[in-house]
Amino acid sequence: MKMTNAFKATVAAAALVAGGAQAQEVEVLHWWTAGGEAAALNVLKEDLAGQDIGWQDMPVAGGGGTQAMTVLRARVTSGNAPTAVQMLGFDIQDWAQEGALANLNALAEENNWGEVIPDALQRFATYEDQWVAAPVNVHSTNWVWADASIMEELGLEQPQSWEEFVAALEAAKEAGYVALAHGGQAWQDATLFDAVLMATGGPEFYQKTMIDLDMEALGSDTMKQVFDRMATLRGFVDDNFSGRDWNLASAMVINDEAAFQMMGDWAKGEFLNAGQTPGEDFLCFRFPGTQDQVLFNSDQFAMFSQGEGVSDEQAALAEAILSPEFQIAFNKVKGSVPARTDLDVSELDACGQQGYAEYKAAAESGNLFGSMAHGHANPAAVKNAMYDVITAHFNGEYDAETAVQELQTAVEINAM
Ligand code: GAL
DSSP states (O other): OOOHHHHHHHHHHHHHHHHHHOSSEEEEEEEESSHHHHHHHHHHHHHTTTTTTTEEEEEOOOOGHHHHHHHHHHHHHHHHOEEEEEEEHHHHHHHTTTOOBBHHHHHHHHHTHHHHHHHHHHOOOOTTTTEEEEEEEEEEOOEEEEEHHHHHTTTTTOSHHHHHHHHHHHHHHTTTTEEEEEOOOOHHHHHHHHHHHHHHHHHHIIIIISSOOHHHHHHHHHHHHHHHHHHHHHHSSSSOOOOHHHHHHHHHHTTTEEEEEEOOOTTTHHHHHTTTOOOTTTEEEOOOOOOOOEEEEEEEEEEEESSSSSHHHHHHHHHHHHHHHHHHHHHHHHSSSSSOOOOOOOTTTTTHHHHHHHHHHHHHHOOOETTTTTTTTHHHHHHHHEEEEEHHHTTTOOHHHHHHHHHHHHHHOOOO
């Protein structure tokens, strides 16, 4: 068969794509595999497609990104780094320290990132005055997601204190509902721990224990009370909580099986993806006792050096991520708020607007803290060691006294 030029061009293009080396393409490693996350990620894929930039997807399932970081290390070790990687806080700093990330300073200066990205995020997006990642959003983790119909049925008001929250959990359990929808995975147990610690010891205690890694505070009676409260929460989860993915716990609240879920605001993406409306089908409120604080984490895309500095595709990806239009469109779906501080967020829903206002207020009042569970309080080695102690205690392997001792030991061994 005589091949026309057009047909030859089609074959050549197909070969390029098949070879995974399409002219303009980015390979992105991430862990956004839940429904709401995938919907949000689509916004980015479509944005790039509009610029004729292809997307080679490298999803690694596993909430909180632990599995993704393991796969990433294997990829980089074999000399095959992806174009860009979803990454949290201290992990970005670790890879930057290894010299693995591209210098985005030219882009940052051209687009004024320094003016529109808050210091709390620049602390992680830059390394030794070099921009190495493009911040996508700001999530916060000290939220409770509540089934509005169950609360109404039981005549429950929004709990304002630990005691009121426990009373609400008890009422839901007595009424035959799962009181607390939870997934028994270390990062999820740690997400609860962040909020309970902040509520129990307050911001100074959170700073001392999670960020300063102060041994005396880590071994204090207050820390024992934190673990005692974690044991109380353990009494409100269902028998099948172990290993459950976070989005399946969200589904229990969405489907009126459970009254509450404690989770970061990516959970809102699941409620929205299920067609639910905040304030009607579900309520969002800060974990009782942390109403004045915001525990945050930011999803950033770290750009891995592809040899000669920043590639055209990486530049296009980074500029797409930081564009005002994308920042609004993506965060509306994701459940987070924009990384940029110069945007009109009136398109966000009620929970998003509340989250954005509380984030800015917390930044102003010194009540904005990086989430330990999501890599924004201390280095990965310490975070992972804390995970092990918290989840061992939650699963009944340690009593509170032992957990406090194990936490001190874990930090002593792993803090740089
Ligand atoms: C967080 C991440 C969110 C979401 C969540 C659940 O660390 O920032 O975007 O992916 O994990 O996996």
